[in-house]
Every structure is written in structure tokens, then in C-alpha cells.
Amino acid sequence: MIRTLVVDDDFRVARLHVEYVDKLAGFEAVGSALTGAAAIEQVQQLRPDLVLxxxxxxxxxxxxxxxxxxxxxxxxxxxxxxxxxxxxQTVRIAIRGGALHYLVKPFTFATFRDKLAQYRDWRAQLPVTAQADQATVDRLLGALRPVPPDPPKGVAGPTLELVVTALRDLDGAASASEIAAESGVSRATARRYLEHLVETGQVERRMRYGTTGRPEHRFRLVADA
Structure with a gap:
């Protein structure tokens, strides 16, 4: 079992992440801490394998x-x-400080599960010998940070990130027009990318019915499950 310590200033979030950890095969939450001092103390006492x-x-x-x-x-x-x-800058400092992953809130349970599963698989591939050749090193790096698949034709990664960031910044359900204005892309482009996100399960689409006219499509990032 991968013994995991959860560190978060919000006790409700810490409790949720403990529940997340305990849902995953091969992981066990051994404690949680709400402050930096408590985190350091628990690392010394509990000797976890992983700290979130x-x-x-x-x-x-x-x-x-x-x-x-x-x-x-x-x-x-x-x-x-x-x-x-x-x-x-914070991300860079974290990586320089030895972070194996950097997961940005809010996220879905599926994202959390996938990141920890990558880590679990990576640990399983660690060689039992003290030495590793270049092929082993390359394999380990690839297991921890696999290359994402190319987006489908007509969907560019940077534009997709703009649309996702706009959805996150709007912090709720938004129309294609609102997302276009926030991201700086055309409404048609925003709509095309939103449809792609709906198909891949990252965004949900709802209808809002007004007093007059046609119903409006509203889009929202899929909430934590």
C-alpha cells in the first residue's frame, strides 16, 4: 500500500481528499494535516510514501x-x-523542489484518480537494483508523465486550453458567447471546442429556457465526482 498524507488548510477539502485516496486501489490515507507545522511533524512521525x-x-x-x-x-x-x-512561478518552484505532479483545483475525481494511478504504476516500475540504464530512466519518466494524445483534427491544444481556462474563470455555467468573449476566440470557435469538450466528458451542456425566444445552451466544467 502507498501510505499517503493529505495536507490542506480546509478541513472539508482534506477530508474529501482522504476519501478520494481511500477509494483507490493500492493507496491508504494515513493522516491529514491542516498546517505546515503539522504536516512536517506528521511526515516525521508517520513516514508516508506520498504527501498531497x-x-x-x-x-x-x-x-x-x-x-x-x-x-x-x-x-x-x-x-x-x-x-x-x-x-x-509557484509551479516552477514546486517542480524545482521535487514535486512529481502539480494538480490544480478544482478537478474531478477522475483526474485525481488518473494522476495517482500514473504514480502507482511508476512506483511499480522502479528497478530493484541500485543502478538504472538510460532505457530504464526513459521508461520511468514516460510512465510518470505520459505524452497526451494529439487532439482531433480541427482542435488545437492552445485554443482548447484558452476555452477551458475561460470556463474555469467564469466559475459557473456560461454561454458560448460569454466564453468567446472571455477567451478571445470567435463564437463559432468557442462553440466547436465546447462541443469537443462535451464529447470527451470534460464539460456538461444544459439548456436554459427564457420567457421568449429559443432556449440557450449553457456549458459548465464537470464538477468533482
């Missing part, structure tokens, strides 16, 4: 917690950042 670490903690940054964990005696846990912090 928030950036926004009440007493210190999760980045500082990660740095402190890296000064502890071996064996040290692997680190996943699970946080709403999305500025590029």
Missing part, C-alpha cells in the same frame, strides 16, 4: 513545507502539490 500538499497553508507556504521535508533524513516521501495556486 497544498500551497496555501495558514502558518507557512506549502513550498516552504516541501523544502523542510527535503531536509529530513531518508526515506523522504514523494510530493504531489494539490492546490488552487496556478501562477507559473
Amino acid at each position: 500538499l497544498d500551497v496555501y497553508l495558514p502558518d507557512r507556504s506549502g513550498l516552504e513545507v516541501a523544502k523542510a521535508i527535503r531536509t529530513l533524513p531518508e526515506p523522504q516521501p514523494d510530493l504531489f502539490f494539490v492546490t488552487a495556486a496556478r501562477d507559473v
Whole structure:
């Protein structure tokens, strides 16, 4: 079992993530912490294999917690950042500090499950010997960060990211026109990408009926399951 410590300043979120961990085959939540100090203490006491670490903690940054964990005696846990912090500098510092993954809130349970499954598979591929050749190193890196499949014809990755970011920033159901205005793409382009996201299960489409005229399509990122 991969013994996992959950660190989040919100006790409700921490409890939810503990439930998420315990749903996954091969994982066991061994504790949760609401502060940076408690996180460091529990790492020392519980010796988890994996820490799911928030950036926004009440007493210190999760980045500082990660740095402190890296000064502890071996064996040290692997680190996943699970946080709403999305500025590029924070992501860079987290990666330089040894984060194996950086999962941005909000996310679905399916995304959470897939990231941890990748990690579980990666651990299973670690060689039992002390040495690894280049082929082994390449295989391990690929197992942890697999290359995503190419989007279908007519769907470009950067534009898709613009539409998803616009949906997230609008923080609720929005029309194709609103998403187009927020993302800077045309309404037709926004609608095409939204249809793709609906087909792949990342976005749900609902109808809003007004007093007059045709019903309006509203789009929303799929909520946590």
C-alpha cells in the first residue's frame, strides 16, 4: 500500500481528499494535516510514501513545507502539490523542489484518480537494483508523465486550453458567447471546442429556457465526482 498524507488548510477539502485516496486501489490515507507545522511533524512521525500538499497553508507556504521535508533524513516521501495556486512561478518552484505532479483545483475525481494511478504504476516500475540504464530512466519518466494524445483534427491544444481556462474563470455555467468573449476566440470557435469538450466528458451542456425566444445552451466544467 502507498501510505499517503493529505495536507490542506480546509478541513472539508482534506477530508474529501482522504476519501478520494481511500477509494483507490493500492493507496491508504494515513493522516491529514491542516498546517505546515503539522504536516512536517506528521511526515516525521508517520513516514508516508506520498504527501498531497497544498500551497496555501495558514502558518507557512506549502513550498516552504516541501523544502523542510527535503531536509529530513531518508526515506523522504514523494510530493504531489494539490492546490488552487496556478501562477507559473509557484509551479516552477514546486517542480524545482521535487514535486512529481502539480494538480490544480478544482478537478474531478477522475483526474485525481488518473494522476495517482500514473504514480502507482511508476512506483511499480522502479528497478530493484541500485543502478538504472538510460532505457530504464526513459521508461520511468514516460510512465510518470505520459505524452497526451494529439487532439482531433480541427482542435488545437492552445485554443482548447484558452476555452477551458475561460470556463474555469467564469466559475459557473456560461454561454458560448460569454466564453468567446472571455477567451478571445470567435463564437463559432468557442462553440466547436465546447462541443469537443462535451464529447470527451470534460464539460456538461444544459439548456436554459427564457420567457421568449429559443432556449440557450449553457456549458459548465464537470464538477468533482
